[in-house]
Amino acid sequence: GAGVSQSPRYKVAKRGQDVALRCDPISGHVSLFWYQQALGQGPEFLTYFQNEAQLDKSGLPSDRFFAERPEGSVSTLKIQRTQQEDSAVYLCASSLPVNSPLHFGNGTRLTVT
Template sequence: GAGVSQSPRYKVAKRGQDVALRCDPISGHVSLFWYQQALGQGPEFLTYFQNEAQLDKSGLPSDRFFAERPEGSVSTLKIQRTQQEDSAVYLCASRQGGYNEQFFGPGTRLTVL
């Protein structure tokens, strides 16, 4: 069966550009999470959806970051007016239920020049 997929795998943006990162979770998984992973660090939570509802966005670092999951499946993380400090790997994970393991996608490596 297909796992979590993310696109693009790599994105290079000029400072000030807007970017959109896509996540396709495992079919039927209710919960979807976005994490940001800086080089040499563990992933840090950004935001969480249960179906189409964004239940927690406390980890979004600024109002330039916006995420949506309009139909409860595919999710998009958008970063407006990118800055160099936004350079990181953005990981998406999905989970079937509340207390099971999360399955991660391969990530999108964003480099802001």
């Protein structure tokens, strides 16, 4: 497909478990973003990559959150020792550089029990 693909679509984790969320951006898009969207809220910025370089991680809420994009395409967002407050939809977006519109995936809905 031509769009941004995220997996899994839904994830249920017990508190304290580690999770890994995957994002396949649109081919050729150098910019990749992760957002967290809590219920009833707008997306909140987590981190940004340009190719394989993580240029901005100022939105990551704690050191339990880690993101990587080792070859400049697929990205993984990892959350260690999940907490209930981590429950949210995690959105990935990709774009061409320089103020281009973001293309979003359908998100991964994480529920921590």
